[in-house]
Amino acid sequence: MSKIPFKQKPPETFFQKHFKLIFIMTGSLFFLAVLWIFYSQSRFMKTAETTTAEVVDFEIPQGKRLPQPIFEYYTPDNLKHTYHHPEGTNPPSYHIGEKTTLYYDPQNPEDVMLGYSYIAMAILSFMGLIFLVIGLASKRVTFKLK
Secondary structure (H helix, E strand, C coil): CCCCCCCCCCCCCCCHHCCHHHHHHHHHHHHHHHHHHHHHHHHHHHHHEEEEEEEEECCCCCCCCCCCEEEECCCCCCCCEEEEECCCCCCCCCCCCCEEEEEEEEEEEEECCCCCCCHHHHHHHHHHHHHHHHHCCCCCCCCCCC
């Protein structure tokens, strides 16, 4: 009677051993980033003053393709400030002459926000949810090597 040779299972890689944990931790980090963004913005908004800003122009920075609005606003001491918004959209979210509420730090009027960044928080939350669902729903992963 001939014996069938025993095939030894190759050792698992770090990723194979900790697949579930890696995905759960990554999803949790995305949610922590959302909480940090929300906390930072809330903290800023509590002390921020509001003013009316007007779109005076658009610029397309070198290496970029989308026009970014330039806002002018005045602080209570009647000083004019300019804010170059770092995000551009196509079509533009604003039009020249359009007015909007702007939040600024009274101690540093150049520190400005147009409001909460819900899009960033939504994207990070969605990514975190995907990683958590994959991590929580997965069973032990086995990869076959040829």
